[in-house]
Amino acid sequence: MSTSSTAPILTAPPAATAPSAVHDSGADTAPCAIVIASCTSLGTTLVIHLTGEIDHYSATPLRALLASAADDGYTGLVLDTARVTFCDSGFLAVLDQWHRRGRRLKLANRSRAVRHLLNATPTVQQTAQAGSMTAAATS
Secondary structure, three states, X not given: OOOOXXXXXXXXXXXXXXXXXXXXXXXOOOOOOEEEEEEEEEOOEEEEEEEEEEOOOOOHHHHHHHHHHHHOOOOEEEXXXXXXXXXXXXXXXXXXXXXXXXXXXXXXXXXXXXXXXXXXXXXXHHHHHHXXXXXXXXX
16 A cells, blocks of 8 residues: 655645735726716706716616705706716616606717717617607607
């Protein structure tokens, strides 16, 4: 009978482990940032100028602002998106939430990113024909 002289596959962990090195894949993992550059009201219409990037996470402050505006009786919304550099379905969800309650919505000065999102989303085009939220957003 012979015994193996190789070390076992699973060894006991060392008493103190060194911090693992972070591998930088080059991807930006920081959340996007949307800035509400200005917010004014014209009667019952809220006019908001947005700057930056809108995704699911960064849309939270905008969603909260609009919920508060709705509670205060605002029924119209004009979003100036000329300085929006990125947006995804998180932005569409905010728009849908506002309009779903029968409120008016208009997107003014749509940036390239906003136009791209509206044009690239098949459901947006279908609902635009039905005259719902997207029709107001794309007019």
